[in-house]
Amino acid sequence: MNSTWKRRIEQVRRRWWVVAAVTVLALAGGALSALTTPTTYVGKSTLVLSGRTPEQDAVMMVGYLTIFREPATIPRLRAGTSIPADVTFDAQTVAASPILTIEATASDPGTAQSAATAMGVAFSDDINAVQKEGIQDNVTDLERQLGQIPRVDPNGATNPYYASLQERIDAARANLADQLTALQPEAGVAKVAPNITSALGRAAIGGLVLGILAALGLAALSSRVSSEDDLREKTGVEPLVELPGPRSGESPGVRRDRLRALTNLISLEDLPKPTVIALTAGHGTWGSRNIAAELAELSARRGERAVLVYADNEPAQARGEAGFNEALADPSRIPDLLRDGDIPSLKVLAVGAHLADRYPLATRARILAVLDELRSHGDIVLVAAPAISDGGDASLLCAAADAAILVVAVGSRAGDISAAAEALERAHAAVLGAVLIDATQISMHSAAVDRSDVIGLGQRPAHDHRSPVHTADIRPHSWSVPEQDHA
Template sequence: MTFQQILSALWRRWWVILAVALLAGAAAGLYQARQTPTYASSATLRVSTAVSGGTLESMFGTIPVDFDPESITSAAVLEPAAGLAGEADPSALNGAITWQSVEGTRTDRLVITATALDPDTSQTWANAVAQSYSTYVQGQVETATVTLQGRYDDASAQAAALQQQAAANPNDSVVAANLARALQRVGTLGAQLDAVAVSGAPVTIQTQAGPGARQGTPPTTIIGVAVLAGLLAGAGVALTWAKVDTRVRSTSELDAEIDVPLIADLAWDRHLRKRGERLPALSSARTALTEGLRTARTGLQVLGRDKGAAFVITSVEPNDGKTFLSANLAVAWARTGKKVILVAGDLRRPELPAYFATAAEGPGLADLLQRGLDGEELTAEAVESMLNDTDITGLRILPSGADLRDPADYLASDGLHRIISITREDADIVLIDSPPSLGLTDAALLAEHATGAVVIYSLGRSERDRIIATVDDLIAKDVNVLGLIANRSDKKVPASYGRYYHSEKHR
């Protein structure tokens, strides 16, 4: 579609664009009218270097003290703060207080923020919690000091008694040794008491909280953005009318056309590449993407219950994410304690080195296939000698190996069955990263010796007819297509489940 055709299509359906924009603006206005505004106010505490550096805690030795800022949101601080704020309910501040530690050149600071339904309440709560926490920490110091003083007094009394014994028995070496130790303990405890005395206040209020500021984006901005979004959405509707888009945008679009189940959908993380994170499965973060990977692992685990299950991971087209899926599934399985072998079955454009560096490089599958064609016996020792260990416990990789001119001819040889059989005997799970299936036969040749194949496609990019053709072609080649995995999904997590994906704990 040329630029002139686009302008013409938009002009002919200007009323659609206007209607969608007005509807979006009205919906945003209604939403804002139904929202209850919240206000946040912050107070700043100065943390002494003795506390932030751990010096004060070490002064008390084995006497337990609590200087952890996590106690700001504990009942020991919030309940007294509720009383200071004049709240009848001791738990009134629960869930309304957050804190942030700010490191400084000389001293650290703690910023305590209270959120409430009006600016004055948020200010009162923030100041009350700041005062309560300051009192709490000071109480910790005073209690520990009393204990330390008691130990000092006991040690002094013991030293005085030993001095009397030493005076009575000046030649008694045991008494002399005990006296020396007692005097040393008195000196140590005294030094600790002196150090505590000069350490100063552990926490002081540096800045009192002011009236709370309204949270969130201003309503006018939200409505303006909604109208702009409505204009863009309306333009999209108009252009869709002008030209039918055959790209699959929802997993449900394939339900009636392909008799293959959807195993999982992987959320699109726009920040993944910026962070340079290729293996999010290594992280314990609870995101929609990592949960999607775990869902895929669970689905395949159900489909391949026996030890040595082998799964070929292929895609409709290049850049659908089949190597990303293969690598992260291997990591996810290895983290469960399974013995996993990841086979670099894409002999045309191997990409596993980008995920595992040198562990995915060197001699591998191609070299073993060449040996088989040369008449050499492919023993278990020969295959295992080419398995490279990774930094992940339980995960080994069989690299792609040497470049081959015609990979499909090698994969069609009898040696492939022997190689995959050996890996299946030596592992709980075997994952095979294969080339895209559309127009290539490699995946079908690999899947002939595996439990089955998994096809990954990209939502918003893969065309419906190509996905169907890929699956039909694999089935026609007698491949057991276990299911589909949708990549780059924009599926959102329901609000009620948000806490399972994003930690609310402030650090």
């Protein structure tokens, strides 16, 4: 199965409710139509064309069938009969034979049969009248010629030309070619009752087809991203992996394997060593925080010195302990601010005290100084950056990193994703691509355990006597920002 078919199937699967709704409506319509359609009766009368070979008669009968089905034919024939106005008519040829079946549909069997017989007579008379008129004209012309020829020639013998004309007149009067005659004036009546089972079957098939087409149409018109193919086609951003969420129905092993694949993709890039990878999103930070933490954990388990940096300035993560925000004010403090993770060779730099306005500290020079210092403590540095929509911090962090990854939630608007990608491009960030995550990873973050507690941002060990840095220590009025940091 090629990628196009897979994508179409995925589009239909994601919009299964559209298919279900259209199918249910079609079933309801089919059931209603079957229950409200009255029983009808079809009377039949058969006509036969004679006078030629069967093959020629069959071809001629097709022409007569076309004449019968002309819109003006039935009203004209009905005018000379007493057929009720609610009776409808049709005609059929019997295979490749010179037989024509006239069908009349009515509400009772008697009316159906009598109407079919009457219409058969009216149609055959109408067709035969034309034939008879032509024959009569031919006979009249021959009789005129016959009256001008003597019966006997001068020697008293019978005139041969006179005898020939007389034979032609007799043959013309006896000619029945192309004449429609009744084969079975009353060929029987068939009862047509609505079949609920058949109607529901047709409705189900039709509804399913229409539902699939509707789902594909909505997918084409939708401005939201629902798959990796959507992300590539609607935004131009290259997808790296798609990570399932807790409600996606996929096993936890699928998420683990795709995170490992993402780690391998990063390792295949020609990036400087040590490497700094920044993760950001168009809106919100929970997706990028979780993925950064998981990537740092995987790198540490492979024996690499990994550093996880929470640089998103999330108020919910500011626990009064010093971290990235304090490092911006003084990068030399980083060795003291780094914490041991729960996995050997993993270091964690917390958010630090939340700052309502981090703009004066988050300069390019300070960010570069912090990242350079962090490189000396790890082989790979994973930075959970703020969302692009939160301000300029994310663009500066992603531009200062060796590579950036955009985290995109399923269901995001393509325009928002494109705007985030363009913002990173304007900042000259080296964007590797995007990670597509299940929206439930964001919607359920309040009920989930924070990854920072899982891998190293929990309680300090009892022997750690470092004093925390309070928010007041880095309030704006106490900052000392060198002139060159504003360049």
